[in-house]
Amino acid sequence: MQFKDYYHTLDIKKDSNQEEIKRSYRKLARKYHPDVNKDPEAEARFKEIGEAYEVLKVPEKRAAYDNLGSGLHEGQEFRPPPNWDAGFEFSGGPAGAGGNADYSDFFEEMFGNLGGRSGQDHRAGTFSAHGEDHHAKIAINLEDSFHGNTMTITLQSTEVDQKTGNIYTRPHTLNVKIPKGVREGQRIRLPGQGGVGYGQGNKGDLYIDVVFNPHPLFKVDGRDILLDLPVTPWEAALGATVSSPVLGGSVDLKIPPDSQTGRKLRLKGKGIPGKPHGDQYVVLKVVIPKADNEKAKEFYKKMAKEMPMDPRSTMGR
Amino acid sequence: MIQEKHLKVEAIVLNRSLRVTVDELCEMCRINREEVIGMVEEGIIDPLGNSRQEWRFHGYDIKKIQVVLRLQRDLKVNLPGAAVILDLLDEIEELKKGRIKG
Numbered sequence: 001m002q003f004k005d006y007y008h009t010l011d012i013k014k015d016s017n018q019e020e021i022k023r024s025y026r027k028l029a030r031k032y033h034p035d036v037n038k039d040p041e042a043e044a045r046f047k048e049i050g051e052a053y054e055v056l057k058v059p060e061k062r063a064a065y066d067n068l069g070s071g072l073h074e075g076q077e078f079r080p081p082p083n084w085d086a087g088f089e090f091s092g093g094p095a096g097a098g099g100n101a102d103y104s105d106f107f108e109e110m111f112g113n114l115g116g117r118s119g120q121d122h123r124a125g126t127f128s129a130h131g132e133d134h135h136a137k138i139a140i141n142l143e144d145s146f147h148g149n150t151m152t153i154t155l156q157s158t159e160v161d162q163k164t165g166n167i168y169t170r171p172h173t174l175n176v177k178i179p180k181g182v183r184e185g186q187r188i189r190l191p192g193q194g195g196v197g198y199g200q201g202n203k204g205d206l207y208i209d210v211v212f213n214p215h216p217l218f219k220v221d222g223r224d225i226l227l228d229l230p231v232t233p234w235e236a237a238l239g240a241t242v243s244s245p246v247l248g249g250s251v252d253l254k255i256p257p258d259s260q261t262g263r264k265l266r267l268k269g270k271g272i273p274g275k276p277h278g279d280q281y282v283v284l285k286v287v288i289p290k291a292d293n294e295k296a297k298e299f300y301k302k303m304a305k306e307m308p309m310d311p312r313s314t315m316g317r
Numbered sequence: 318m319i320q321e322k323h324l325k326v327e328a329i330v331l332n333r334s335l336r337v338t339v340d341e342l343c344e345m346c347r348i349n350r351e352e353v354i355g356m357v358e359e360g361i362i363d364p365l366g367n368s369r370q371e372w373r374f375h376g377y378d379i380k381k382i383q384v385v386l387r388l389q390r391d392l393k394v395n396l397p398g399a400a401v402i403l404d405l406l407d408e409i410e411e412l413k414k415g416r417i418k419g
Contacts, residue, residue, distance in 0.1 A: 026392075029391060029392060030392055033387075033388070033391055033392060034387075035384045035387055035388060035402075035406075036388075036402065036406070046391075050391075130347065133347070150325065174326050175325045175326065176326055176328055177325060177326065177327050177328055178328065179328055179329075179330050181330075182328075182330050183332075185410075186330055186331065186332055186376075187331045187376075187379070187380045187383075188328040188329060188330050188331065189328065189329045189331055189345070189379070190326050190327075190328055190329075191329070193326060205345070207383070208328070221414065275334060
């Protein structure tokens with residue numbers, strides 16, 4: 001088991017008073033709340049902060065924690081001394097049933113059976129009730145949304161043993177049918193795939209937030225997708241029909257004559273499926289041949305002479 | 318080792334075309350009617366329909382309610398405070414996409 005440095009987590013000194021602990025906790029909780037902070041690490045950080053506060057906010061638990069000894073640091077391999085908690089009084093029953101039990105091994109081992117957890121999760125955790133709703137995130141490819149796909153996901157689900165009240169985790173594997181047209185940032189609901197209910201309660205639901213893996217070619221904007229398409233100067237100037245990738249294949253794309261870099265062409269209905277379908281936008285990017293030999297250099301010089309232009313004429317000097 | 322059977326689960330996308338009644342919304346979010354009415358009055362969610370009996374909510378409302386409930390639980394934010402946070406989060410999202418200019 002690895003030691004958790006709760007003072008370090010809450011960014012406070014060991015001699016901070018309860019008021020300072022609370023203030024630092026509140027500040028960090030606001031900063032790292034997963035609904036506010038979109039950093040992928042935020043959720044884990046938020047849980048660590050909550051766990052640290054859970055211990056340090058209760059003077060008796062804090063005293064027991066402090067008693068473990070000084071000189072221990074975060075992540076250090078750690079065995080609790082026997083009877084480390086003897087002589088400390090804790091109020092309330094064992095923490096456990098129905099919390100959002102994403103605590104570290106350290107916490108579960110040391111504090112999991114000590115004084116009660118605060119009133120968090122009163123909605124889901126009460127006795128008669130419905131299982132907890134679970135939340136998770138999956139990263140899918142743009143193609144999965146375009147075609148629809150079935151993905152196998154494995155979540156660590158925390159459950160409470162109905163007989164003993166102990167918390168244990170077990171892998172929860174699901175084949176999830178990803179609906180066609182799902183978009184980044186959308187939440188999907190899997191009814192009955194959340195936590196087990198208590199007593200007669202039904203199972204909770206599982207909610208999954210969808211994010212897209214970065215695509216090598218396409219960018220996504222809502223239902224629309226964007227593609228930068230390199231073209232030659234003669235294709236741009238004279239017009240041409242070129243092959244352009246689209247989701248799930250390729251199409252022949254007609255480039256109008258006199259096109260410039262940045263020209264946006266719309267392929268209607270070639271975006272993410274839905275009502276209505278999204279579009280694909282192709283942004284042309286003119287790529288010029290290298291002047292890396294005499295013949296090419298001569299050719300450019302000839303162009304300069306025969307078709308002079310000043311692309312900066314509107315810029316004022 | 319016991320090979321667990323993996324059931325194929327149909328996912329429901331919480332998008333704009335999904336429509337749910339007040340009762341379904343309450344059941345999904347584990348809240349009561351009064352809480353829903355409070356959020357409608359605060360302008361957090363905006364149902365279709367003229368009367369409370371006809372109210373229909375769409376999928377994004379469910380996500381919004383879940384965010385509000387978590388903010389209330391974790392940060393002790395009140396309802397107007399949560400509404401401000403939701404608006405600001407939307408604005409940040411738009412700014413990131415570069416849709417709001419100067």
